[in-house]
Amino acid sequence: MKHILKILALLVAISACWIGLLQASVIPESYTWLLPLYFIVSLGCYGVLMVGVGLMQFPTCPQEALLLHQDILEAKDFLKNKGVDVGSN
Amino acid sequence: MGNEQKENSNKYSIIIPTYNERLNIALLVYLIFKHLPNVNFEIIVVDDGSPDGTQDIVKQLQSVYGEDRILLRARPKKLGLGTAYIHGLKHASGNFVVIMDADLSHHPKYLPNFIKKQMETGADIVTGTRYVKGGGVHGWNLMRKLTSRGANVLAQTLLWPGVSDLTGSFRLYRKSVLEDVIGSCVSKGYVFQMEMIVRATRKGYNIAEVPITFVDRVYGSSKLGGSEIVEYLKGLVYLLLTT
Secondary structure, eight states, X not given: OXXXXXXXXXXXXXXXXHHHHHHHTSSOHHHHHHHHHHHHHHHHHHHHHHHHXXXXXXXXXXXXXXXXXXXXXXXXXXXXXXXXXXXXO | OHHHHHHHHOOEEEEEEESSOHHXXXXXXXXXXXXXXXXXXXXXXXXXXXXXXXXXXXHHHHHHHOTTTEEEOOBSSOOOHHHHHHHHHHTOOSSXXXXXXXSSSBOGGXXXXXXXXXXXXXXXXXXXXXXXXXXXXXXXXXXXXXXXXXXXXXHHHHHOOSOSOSSXXXXXXXHHHHHHHHTTOOOOHHHXXXXXXXXXXXXXXXXXXXXXXXXXXXXXXXXXXXXXXXXXXXXXXXXXXXX
């Protein structure tokens, strides 16, 4: 099944629940009409929150740059001795 | 002991596409040989007609390490990343294929972890991820991080890919799996890496992850502009509709 169909199925299921709520009027109708809006707003909040958390916990590795620099010097040394032309970039 | 026997029977073909990477490719080859001392592997350099003499350096490296360990499979001009892998794959004699960038942002010291992980899990694909404990990125500004996180959240929400790092390109594939997946991938650039892993997930292949660190290129510059973001979004919609 194409992935878009899964997502559409999910949306249809959610809409069905919503229409069910409208018909059954378990909760006041004015609230029910606002539910899709809440749904979209909470989706947006989820996205912003996930990006925010991801940014705060973004894993960085400054020490890796230093290690790489040492590796580069070591590699240049070895290759130069073997006659590989690594003099200029 | 069992592991060692298995390791002996596997051969790894490391495919590295290059364009103007004469210094980086030499350093990279040295580091690969340093970190894989007891592994049967070959390096396949697919050079797209670099004008800076990348191919001359590769020939010098061949005389140091042997022409059977380093294969130069050049193409006349820049023909794109996806076809570079297909081209390299044609010449690969290993039963596993590693794909990595030539610009030293992928460090060969992680290669043993990829191999170990594959043997432990029996996975079809082992993909390097920057976004878990033990992984990380160096050299990105806030804007670059923000774009990366945003792109990732969007893709995770819409595609449910099952892996944490979609656009990373440091991966180990079972050769038959790579051959199967790569044929159905048409995207370019970042999206190509995402398409590969999403299609592999949909086909039900077993995918494992290992943490890697990513040091943005030391020599030369990497770019991420508005057009890349548009391409990414287009790719997302394309994958949504076709996978």
